[in-house]
C-alpha cells in the first residue's frame with residue numbers, strides 16, 4: 001500500500017477556520033521565540049544543556065491544539081513547544097532546563113508530565129495513563145510524542161501493541177526529523193514511513209507533512225476524536241526537520257550538510273503558515289510586530305520569575321524520594337540542612 | 347607491560363587509542379553502538395575509527411540498548427569480539443534483561459561451551475552537570491550479575507591497558523568510564539599495545555594511619571583528601587580497586603591491615619552500593635586488625651540529582667572524605 005503524506009498549505013489549500021489558524025500561528029511563533037531565547041540563555045550560562053526544537057513547531061503545536069482540556073500529554077525531551085502550547089508556564093520550563101528543582105514540579109492543572117530523558121520509556125506508560133482515564137470514567141485522551149530514533153527501542157513496539165490490544169485512547173506522534181543525534185533514518189529502520197508499522201499492530205497509521213501546521217492539526221484532531229469515541233489508538237508520523245543542533249552541546253556539521261539544512265529552512269513551518277495567513281489578509285507586518293513585542297514582554301516577565309526562584313537547598317536532594325522520608329533520607333536531610341554532609345554530622 | 351615512549355593524553359584519547367589498537371590487532375574486534383560511527387561517539391571516543399576500519403567493523407546501530415546487547419551476545423557466540431558502547435551507563439537499564447538473563451549466564455548455562463568475550467563500554471558518574479539519568483553509577487547492579495566482570499579505570503594510562511585487556515578477556519567485561527575524567531584527567535600514556543591485568547587492585551598512595559578505598563572518579567577525590575590529610579601529619583593509604591568483579595581481596599585486606607582503619611568511597615547511592623560489599627569483605631577478612639568501624643562516603647539514598655546547583659552535594663568530595671577519615675581516626 002502506498003502512503004502519501006497529508007498536506008494542505010503547499011497545495012494552496014486552507015482548511016482552517018480563522019480562529020484556529022491564528023491560534024496555531026501564535027502558538028508556533030511563541031514556541032520559536034522561546035526556543036531562540038533558551039539557546040541564547042544557554043550560551044550565556046543561564047540555562048543548562050538544552051535540546052532545541054526549531055523547525056518542529058507545527059508537529060508539536062498542531063498536536064497540542066488538537067487536544068481537549070482534560071487530555072494529557074506525555075512528552076519526550078525535545079517537546080518544549082508541546083508543553084508551552086499545553087499551558088506550561090514559561091518560567092517553569094526555564095527552571096526545568098535550568099535543572100532547578102522547582103521546575104521539575106509542573107503546576108497542578110497542567111495536564112502534562114515531565115519530559116522523559118531515557119528514550120521511548122514513556123510509550124507504555126502513556127498507554128497505562130490512557131487506560132486509567134477509561135477506568136476512572138474520565139475519558140481523557142493521551143498524546144505522546146517521540147522522535148524517529150526512539151521508534152527503534154523495544155518500549156515503542158511493546159507500547160504500541162498494548163495500545164492496540166487494549167484499544168487505548170492514545171495518539172502516538174512520531175516526529176520524524178530524519179536523525180537520532182547523528183544517525184540518519186536509513187540506519188535506524190528499513191521502511192519508508194514509520195506510520196506503516198501501525199498496520200502491524202492493528203491501528204491506523206497516518207503520515208503528514210510535519211511542517212504543515214494545518215495538516216498536523218487536522219489529522220491529530222481526527223486521531224483524538226477517534227480515541228475519544230473509543231475506537232483506539234492512532235500512529236501519526238510528522239515528517240519534519242530539526243533546524244537546530246541535537247542539543248546545545250552538539251555540532252551537526254559533523255553529520256549533515258548546510259545544503260540539506262537550507263533546503264529544509266525553505267520549508268520553515270512558521271513561514272509557511274504565515275504566508276498562507278497573509279494571502280488571506282489575516283496577517284501582516286504590523287500584526288507580526290505587535291505579536292513579537294507581546295512575546296518579548298511576556299518572556300521578560302517570565303524570565304524574571306524564573307530568576308527570582310530561591311536558590312535550591314542542598315537538602316532538596318533527599319526530599320520526595322518517598323512520600324514519607326525514610327531514616328536514611330531523614331539523617332541526610334538534617335545534615336544537609338545544617339550545611340553539613342552525613343559524614344560531618346555523625 | 348611494554349612501556350615504550352609515552353605522551354600526555356586525556357582519558358578519551360587513551361580509550362580511543364586502545365580501540366584503534368584493538369581493531370588493528372584482531373580482525374574479530376567490532377566496535378558499535380549509538381552514534382559511534384560517523385559522529386565518533388558523543389564523547390568522541392570512536393572518532394575516525396569508522397573511516398579507518400570501515401563500516402563493517404565500526405558501525406552505528408539503531409537506538410536500542412537491548413538490541414545492542416543482544417547483538418553483541420550473538421556476535422560473540424559466532425566468534426567475534428564485540429566492543430559495544432552504551433551512550434551513558436544510565437541507559438543500560440533497557441538492556442538489563444539481556445545482561446542479567448543472558449550475557450552473564452551463557453558460559454554457565456552451556457557448561458563452558460559458549461563463552462562471551464563481550465566488552466560493554468559506558469560513561470558513568472557525575473560532576474559535570476548532565477541531564478537526568480546521565481550521571482548514574484549503576485556498577486552495583488552489574489556487580490550483582492554472576493558471570494560478568496566490572497572494570498572502572500581511574501586514569502588514562504590505566505584505561506588504555508585495562509581496555510585492551512578487557513577486549514582480550516574471554517568473558518564479558520563492563521568497562522565504565524567516569525565522564526568527569528574523560529577530559530579532566532591527563533597523564534603520560536605509553537605508546538603501542540600493552541595490557542594491564544584485570545582483577546588487581548592497586549595502591550596509589552602509601553600511608554600508615556588510615557586506608558581509603560574507591561575506584562573510577564573517586565580516586566582523584568581520595569587523593570585530594572589524602573593530600574590535605576598529609577599536611578596535618580596524617581598518612582593515608584589509598585587503594586584504587588580498578589576491577590570490582592573479580593575483586594582483589596588480597597590487596598584490599600592487606601591495605602586495611604596495614605592501617606587498621608578504612609573508609610570506602612563511591613558515588614552511587616549509599617544503600618546496597620558496592621562500598622557495602624567492600625565493607626563486608628573487610629569485616630570478614632580483617633576484623634582482627636580493625637581499630638574502628640569501616641565508614642562509607644557515598645551518594646545519598648535518592649536519585650542522582652540533575653539539579654546542577656546542588657548536585658555537588660550528592661557526589662562525595664574531599665571534604666566529606668576528610669570528615670569520614672576524622673571519624674575513623676578518632677574512634
Ligand SMILES: Cc1ncc(C[n+]2csc(CCOP(=O)(O)OP(=O)(O)O)c2C)c(N)n1
Pocket residue numbers: 078117118119146147148149150151177179180181242246380409411433437440
Ligand atoms: C535509552 C536511551 N538511550 C540513549 C539515549 C541518548 N540519546 C538522547 S537523544 C538520542 C537520540 C534521539 O533521537 P530521536 O528519537 O530521533 O529524537 P530527536 O532527538 O530526533 O528528537 C539519544 C540516542 C537516551 N536518552 N536514552
